[in-house]
Amino acid sequence: MSALLKQLKKRRITLGLKQKDMILRVGMSRQQYNRLETKGNPRLDTLELIAKGLNSELMLIPQEKLNAVREILENEKDFLAEQSSANKESNTFSDDPWKGLLEDDEQ
Known part of the structure; x- marks a missing residue:
């Protein structure tokens, strides 16, 4: 798993969010989000959307x-x-x- 995907998962857990919470925040299916967090190669716009859902900023x-x-x-x-x-x-x-x-x- 890439360092970025580990950071996304760690941030989600730190915020006390489950994957199903992120699904509602970012508007993607459970399978899409699960795949992205475990082995995904997300596009930049998807990363920006997830960062927003995690109250974070990409930089x-x-x-x-x-x-x-x-x-x-x-x-x-x-x-x-x-x-x-x-x-x-x-x-x-x-x-x-x-x-x-x-x-x-x-x-």
């Missing part, structure tokens, strides 16, 4: 910039993981508007 990245782009994406992933962890630890008013309302503050 060419020059080889000399590839490591910089990967580093940016990895840093963003780390940042988002830290934010998610911090959000889970903090109890904000919107998480529990009743918390502390009836408790004594003088404990």
Whole structure:
């Protein structure tokens, strides 16, 4: 399987989508989408359609910039993981508007 097809499948799974969800998003038959994801050789317009269905963008990245782009994406992933962890630890008013309302503050 080509690297691009692996990326498409990984993105679909990351978004929590099943193949049948993609069928509805991109307007192709289940057999067509399954074939494309497993061993396909899609046309450019088909790739653009699938990228749109995955809330993604197709782009060419020059080889000399590839490591910089990967580093940016990895840093963003780390940042988002830290934010998610911090959000889970903090109890904000919107998480529990009743918390502390009836408790004594003088404990």
